[in-house]
Amino acid sequence: MRLVVLGGGESGVGTAILGKKKGYDVFVSDFGKIKENYKEVLSINNISWEDEKHTEELILNADVVMKSPGIPEKSPIVKKLLEKNIPVISEIEFAAPFTTAKTIGITGSNGKTTTTLLTYHLLKQGGLNVGLAGNIGKSFAWQVAENKHDCYVLELSSFQLDGIINYKPDIAIITNISPDHLDRYNYDYNLYIDSKFRITMNQTEENYLIYDNDDEAISNWLANHQIKAKKVPFSITEKLEQGGSITENNEININLNEQNFIMPINQLALEGKHNVKNAMAATTVAQLMNIRKATIRESLSNFQGAEHRLEKVLKINNVQYINDSKATNVNATFFALDSMTTPTVWIVGGVDKGNDYDELMALVREKVKGIICLGVDNKKLVEKFEGLVDAMIETTSMTEAVKIASKMAEKGDTVLLSPACASFDLFENYEDRGRQFKQAVQNL
Template sequence: MAKRLVILGGGESGVGTAILGKKKGYDVFVSDFGKIKDNYKEVLALNKLPWEEEQHTESLILNADVVMKSPGIPDKSPIVKKLMEKGVPVISEIEFAQQFIEVDTIGITGSNGKTTTTMLTHHLVKQGGLNFGLAGNIGKSFAWQIAENKHEGYVLELSSFQLDGIVDYRPHIAVITNISPDHLDRYEYKYENYIAAKFRITMNQTENDYLVYDADDEIISKWLGEHKIKAKKIPFSLTKELNEGIYLKNNTIISNITNEEFTMPINELSLEGKHNVKNAMAATAVAQLMRIRKDTIRESLSNFQGVEHRLEKVLKIQNVQYINDSKATNTNATFFALDSMAAPTVWIVGGVDKGNDYDELMPLVREKVKAIVALGVDNEKIKKAFESVVDVLVETTSMTEAVKIAQKLAEKGDTVLLSPACASFDLFENYEDRGKQFKNAVQNL
């Protein structure tokens, strides 16, 4: 009898897993407690895969041999609890899919910078002539790409939720960009649980694998000091010279991790900002470990186009620069954004707060922000934090209105920055939808 694979969640990772599962001979069923988008329903129908939406039918789910849970579904959800009680393995798409490949993966995680680092790394390995897929938290699902079997390796962006659901997954090169409090609502508000989730990326690595990490990050250094890992450590740093690693000296990136020393002046990087120097260091480490030529690495770092919704310059109108940083869904990401502002800033902030502590932003807000537009259903916490710090704070629940207010508040030479520091689900479908609405509103000014 075929093994029964039940998939919770009919989104990108769910549908991809369903296609791979069917191809590998599983008896597949997809169940989504919400609505499944039409384009995914078409794919499911085309592949003759059974599905249900707006319910979880227990008789069709609890008989599973293995369950793939989409990253958006918390462990606390009733159906997941019942499966756990029955002892049914509940895994992530990454774990399910990895058993069907023999090729290497590069796994990248971190609270911030992981999308940019993942896309930059993928750009470097592709420019270096390697046919690697790009998947994980981004693009076409890992499982789907494995079902199509066109790649000689994969660069994966991995969230803590995806790492929660791994058992045997082992990246050949793992990257941890940084760790700061995020998604604590999913980790019983215990920071140490979230930190442990991130470090699952290295738990199955062997002496032949690598862990690339930010040596300036206190949380990472502390954890590595207290736990033994097998992988070879490759640190990068902006502040200290490393005997073996990647560091900054005289505004030049220097890497001595392989026999070939690599150097690149940071003013030649296509991305601006200190945090992007770190992202470039992480990507360079991977590219060198993958034996990509130095000239190719240098060229790729200088022509990389950046990520949509991440400090994306939209338009200049009446000498006011509008910047879309909708992808900043926590305070740490917004810290980087405010830190890189050179002009007085009208800051659009707000959404679903994930247990944010706004204290770390105070010095930057005092120094750079002239006015705040709070865009959210509930702005109380933001008001309480910043009312006394800025001269003007206006509340709204519409993006079009937020942009119009910002335009009124901005003068020539100012910047209007959308960097919400919060999730988007109170008013938008996701951060992409929020960013697109911002760009539309700016284009219609």
């Protein structure tokens, strides 16, 4: 069996290693450059590879192709594979049959990284032998090859879910759905929503789907489609018989199979309404996995959040600097602005993925005193927000953006990097953008 891997990054190299171990004839092809450390790993494992090109005769003879999530379906080589009816799958789909470990699959437009890390933290603190993979951490396939874990918490993007055929998580979570990556879905929001719900398409009556009952897109989809999995909703606005709700005393209450878990919201390590929901989702998993309540409580109160997600960097001259570089869509920035309690200087911009900024207007009027546009093309932002704030400045350098912000901000204010856009115009990725912000703040 010939396995061709498109993309020589973490998921690609992990898949190649697992494929090799399972007796496949493996070839890795990357249209960009493969990093030196990955080249070394491939060579040590006697796996042939190429980079900066796709050689068709070495690819189109595959029995199965694993495509990295970053490569769009529209790319010429993928189109040719699909024309030849060669299965093009994701790393998760390839690796899942080779493990008997339980998997918890987590998707959503926002909150999935925090929910994934929090779920992993709860299960690990509860003594389970658990791995962390998917869009985060070490490649799932690589970990399956090393056969180390009894269960995995997987952060799954819509692109990874597009590449599944038979994979089914034992427990699935959809944190929320809002327009994102519409450029990859022909600007059709319904296609993107369907993509997220692929997480439950193979689930059976023995599996669980945990979801945000307050989310309009999720509720509408579930009202119009049958699923087999047991539904476990959570809500911060209404009382639910089964699942997660908020009590009159401002506690989260997870009611599952006659078992109740209660904890005051003010004891959660994470702040903000959206994080109450993330905590409910993670806690539901922990309860289904029979983690002790005392352990869950302790873990929820000592959890350190995700880097680049509302990360407090420094307070300088009584101005708080916050790195929310991971906010690559409007909805994520909505959460960030919504959680601000002081006048805010907002650094925004980058590669726009078909953003609609209308839902931010009220929050910008209420919370934002100055806007710094950090992107190659800021026209849309300027047209939208000019006149709503006292000052609006454009820049293409993080150092300059932070310097201007420090001049705009007064004692008691917050400087928030929450770009609402992808980072590829000026940075390698959102992590690079976040690190440059933190460096620039430290250099003030």
